[in-house]
Amino acid sequence: MTNIGPSIISGDLGVSPGSAVTGFAPGNVINGTQHVTDAVAAKAQLGVTAAYKDAFSRSPFTSVPVDLTGLSLGPGVYRGGSLGLSGTVTLDAYGNPDAVFVFQAASTLVTSTASVVSLIGDASACNVYWQIGSSATLGTASTFVGTVMALTSISAGTNATVQGRLLARKGAVTLDTNTISAPNCTSRSEAEPAVRAPAGRARQDPPRPEAARRRRAPGPAPARPALPCQPCPRRGRRLDPRDRQPFDHLVTDHCEQQPAAENLHRKHDGSAEPHSRPPALTGSNLLPTTAAGLAALALGGLLMRLGRRSTHATARTRAGRRPELQPR
Template identity: 55%
Template sequence: MPLGTAASFAVLAGSTVTNTGATVVNGDLGLSPGVAVTGFPPGTVTGTIHVNDATAATAKNDLLIAYTNAVGRPVTATVATELGGTTLTPGVYNSASGTFTINGTLTLDGQGDPNAVFIFQTASTLITGAASNVTLINAAQSGNVFWQVGSSATLGANSTLRGSILALTSITVTTGATVDGRTLAASGAVTLDTNTINRPAVAQATTTTLTSAPDPSGFGQPKVLTATVTAASGTPTGTVTFFDGATPLGSAPLNGSGVATLTVSTLSPGSHSLLAVYGGSANFTSSISPVDVQTVTSDRTQLTASPALLKLFPFPHLEYPFLSAKLTDLDTGQPIPGQVLTFTTGGAFLGTAVTDATGTATLSNPLALIPILLNGGYNVTYAGTPGHQPASAHGGIIVA
């Protein structure tokens, strides 16, 4: 879920930030519009402290946008108020009571997907018991866990919560509690007491590019789509999905160099607007490539019609003409077997024949004698296929 500029903050509040003891905040600390940040030292902040400045104000606005986003997510399941002792898979959860409590251990199972998202919606409070714990298994990431709290959150002593708290009012983190995530309070205070707040790694922006080769390509010819995903530092991981317009062509994982490839041979003749969409990961944002236009062509074809040989002599001997034409793929130089050729003369239909292994089709029609003589020959046409262009030819007549 996008947090905007609020993503860099481990602690963000509206009215005050108050600390007691040796709290460690790993990330930025911000306050807006309040001006009172107390308890640092003895507390320490590894990032930057922003008090009622433009950075804090922007982060506060982004927090409210993210909060609204979380509220509006469709609910996957309504579960019990008490989450302790349960295991949940990715989804959006609320409770009938509008609150959540955690006593004991809540397990979040990512099911092998590092991009799996968990969102917990409360209309009022989130309260965790002393020494309670949220554990992550099977690739679940704290950066993808979000606690949307309609009023205030209170974390019990020596408890461990994983995920980012987006509270509309305030957050109280009691003695010795650890948050592997963020404590973000929109209008009220964040109160700390000898805690550790570990902001998840902020996902880096990525850029995705796409190439396709060969281009142009023939119908049925394999085309290799190559997506490259880059970031300012590190190598993105995850999956790229390739699209022809809005139609998915398939997906492929990024390799160790941030490159994903997909080979396709099903594109129809014409122009195709190809896209590569990188789905992102816990450490890298999603991105979409510019359109790559791939042109798919049909192979050029050639029809060669042999002259119709009409034997009239020695009179009264008569042999009816055989009509013969050969169909060739000009781009490969190979004959095209199994194709239907249509023979006509002067607009009159004479018949059809199918090309053999040599690309040749022959037709014998006794009724064709007079029309062919009157029209000085015959015509043959090929309607074409998605992979081959149409063609036509004229065959003359030889009288012997």
């Protein structure tokens, strides 16, 4: 591992096998540790080998030209003999942060000065892999993204920046005033598990808490609050306040303007029920109702006259007079 200038590596630096690490300082390792021929470095070397072979075997693939400049690529596997970049290549994840991009180069990878690998559509540097059959060279002031796994060596030009990792299996990694930052590779699915329904099935809501699923224990229904009995507003006047029954049907628009909560009266057990509404006077029942009322008036008048005659006869008998018999 060789460095020239004030390079900054954000993450771990490791060498295995071997122990040659030069240029730190002026190079600086932050947010990580140097592992030189230790168990961590040896395990990392095994991991690089496994990842390299996995990327090499990925298929199906899409063949791409030597220069990737101007291409806008979606998730997938892309293969070429030698890969190069003289301008900008765009990797579009189409809104899927877990989308994976794998590039397979049979020989070399060479990027030019100020070349750019651009990520859009929630694409992540954690999911971009470059499997290189020999060596990789990153141009001066270039902006590169992804994990480079080279069979032999990797060289980064002056002021080149890498958002990812530089992993050489059998050769050296050479830096020159570079910035290497390892991305945070915690996937969204691990950070925020998403509930996805299987194909053909509707998504189900998460289970409700135990308290929400608890049903009400069987038993009598809770008592309703007693509502005050208020008289309904009536339109019109009773013909005879001493005799309610015969003339209730002559009161029109009974409780039509009364709110539903007030149009109630209490029974003997304290519960509330609606007032009974008298039948409306329509053309079909107006004549019988009026005839019944007139008959009641006539019968009442006859009873009152007979009562007055009986009262006069009783008064005469008490005065010692014999009541005169009236001819029928």
